[in-house]
Amino acid sequence: MTRERPSEKSPPNGPPAKNVVPLGTRVGAWQARLVARRLTKAMLERLGVTLPDPSAPKPARRVPVPPTTFDGAALRWRLVDNAVATHLEVELHRAPCNEIGTTALGELEQLATLVQAGAGGARALIFHSSVRRGFCAGADLRELHGALLARYEESGRGPAARLAVAHEVRGFIDRIHAVFDTLDTAPLTTIAATHGFVFGGGFELALTADVIVAEKSTRFAFPELRLGLVPGFGGIPRLRRDVGNGVVRDLLLTGRSVSAKRGHEVGLVSQVVARGQGLEVARKVAEQASRFDPETTALAKRFSKPLPREELAREKDLFVEMIGSPVVEAALRKFVESDDVRPYLP
Amino acid sequence: MSRDDLIQKLIELASKRFERPAAELAPDADFFEKLGIDSFQAMELMTDLEEEFDIEIPDYELQGVNTFTKLAEVIEPRL
Numbered sequence: 424m425t426r427e428r429p430s431e432k433s434p435p436n437g438p439p440a441k442n443v444v445p446l447g448t449r450v451g452a453w454q455a456r457l458v459a460r461r462l463t464k465a466m467l468e469r470l471g472v473t474l475p476d477p478s479a480p481k482p483a484r485r486v487p488v489p490p491t492t493f494d495g496a497a498l499r500w501r502l503v504d505n506a507v508a509t510h511l512e513v514e515l516h517r518a519p520c521n522e523i524g525t526t527a528l529g530e531l532e533q534l535a536t537l538v539q540a541g542a543g544g545a546r547a548l549i550f551h552s553s554v555r556r557g558f559c560a561g562a563d564l565r566e567l568h569g570a571l572l573a574r575y576e577e578s579g580r581g582p583a584a585r586l587a588v589a590h591e592v593r594g595f596i597d598r599i600h601a602v603f604d605t606l607d608t609a610p611l612t613t614i615a616a617t618h619g620f621v622f623g624g625g626f627e628l629a630l631t632a633d634v635i636v637a638e639k640s641t642r643f644a645f646p647e648l649r650l651g652l653v654p655g656f657g658g659i660p661r662l663r664r665d666v667g668n669g670v671v672r673d674l675l676l677t678g679r680s681v682s683a684k685r686g687h688e689v690g691l692v693s694q695v696v697a698r699g700q701g702l703e704v705a706r707k708v709a710e711q712a713s714r715f716d717p718e719t720t721a722l723a724k725r726f727s728k729p730l731p732r733e734e735l736a737r738e739k740d741l742f743v744e745m746i747g748s749p750v751v752e753a754a755l756r757k758f759v760e761s762d763d764v765r766p767y768l769p
Numbered sequence: 770m771s772r773d774d775l776i777q778k779l780i781e782l783a784s785k786r787f788e789r790p791a792a793e794l795a796p797d798a799d800f801f802e803k804l805g806i807d808s809f810q811a812m813e814l815m816t817d818l819e820e821e822f823d824i825e826i827p828d829y830e831l832q833g834v835n836t837f838t839k840l841a842e843v844i845e846p847r848l
Contacts, residue, residue, distance in 0.1 A: 557809065619809055642815075679828045682825075
């Protein structure tokens with residue numbers, strides 16, 4: 424026997440009401456998540472909290488294909504098309520260390536759109552940084568802290584505000600996962616040329632690449648636990664795909680950084696190169712990758728680098744669950760206010 | 770390698786990395802202050818030390834370490 428809520432009852436002899444699932448119906452996991460998200464939104468709306476719509480169409484679908492040359496606030500890219508290779512070079516150039524906030528995300532979404540549209544015929548893609556401090560120091564914690572404070576000032580610090588924060592962060596996380604998944608599964612060879620800080624979200628970006636060329640100065644780390652969080656841009660599932668679980672736990676649970684050499688020893692890094700040589704060596708990798716049949720490359724990549732979808736979804740849920748906690752707020756405040764020369768230390 | 774030799778080696782490496790005369794770097798002086806280095810440079814020094822001694826230095830053991838003498842105390846057990 425099934426029951427329907429009175430307000431959503433089907434009219435007698437009419438078609439079934441929309442969006443009504445009779446009680447007792449077995450639903451799949453994705454349907455359950457959809458229902459859970461709708462309930463949360465409805466609850467928040469009853470509490471008078473205004474929400475952005477995280478299920479808004481992804482920019483990859485609503486923006487035209489970006490050009491193959493781009494000069495943005497966080498990223499620059501250009502198509503290198505010469506006798507030996509056709510590859511896309513993507514430069515991260517935002518000081519202090521390419522922190523990923525809404526600006527970088529918007530530009531990464533444009534890049535993802537370009538990649539989905541064939542990347543201008545590129546056979547390889549190189550990520551590199553022109554910022555002295557490193558490849559990328561992770562998420563923009565100052566922006567995140569500011570957004571949290573703004574939300575708490577607007578809505579107080581009760582459960583409603585925390586739910587609203589979780590909802591907003593879910594929107595950001597969904598967007599960044601969509602971009603990283605696109606880069607991860609792009610049907611061309613992707614290379615990250617790293618140096619200096621490759622921390623948190625920066626490490627997660629590097630982990631979307633097929634090949635990591637690391638300069639000796641590179642340090643990889645997941646410092647998220649000191650913020651009361653787990654990595655939220657897909658880092659753990661992607662790292663676990665490449666290295667042993669012991670290494671994953673060491674990095675995650677201690678927050679310590681490891682060198683390019685250590686990364687090479689554990690199978691994370693493809694080549695360790697001298698300081699300042701990362702981009703040149705990455706170009707050689709791109710040249711080599713450009714020699715092969717593109718379809719064969721795409722098939723080989725799909726076979727050897729499956730996307731850990733289920734784990735990625737679980738990681739998103741866990742991250743969003745954690746983000747509204749007072750522990751996170753206190754840790755973010757401490758980080759933002761720190762004048763320590765090594766604020767990343769646990 | 771004795772503790773004093775290790776400290777001298779550390780000073781030598783820092784002097785080379787940051788192009789400062791070794792004579793300016795005392796074992797117990799605050800090297801962040803003396804060298805005026807930022808977090809990236811501190812990491813570079815750490816990587817140099819790992820490479821030179823073929824060891825790994827966990828960052829968390831470097832919390833509060835700001836002199837060559839204290840740095841030697843972290844490195845010595847790993848040699």
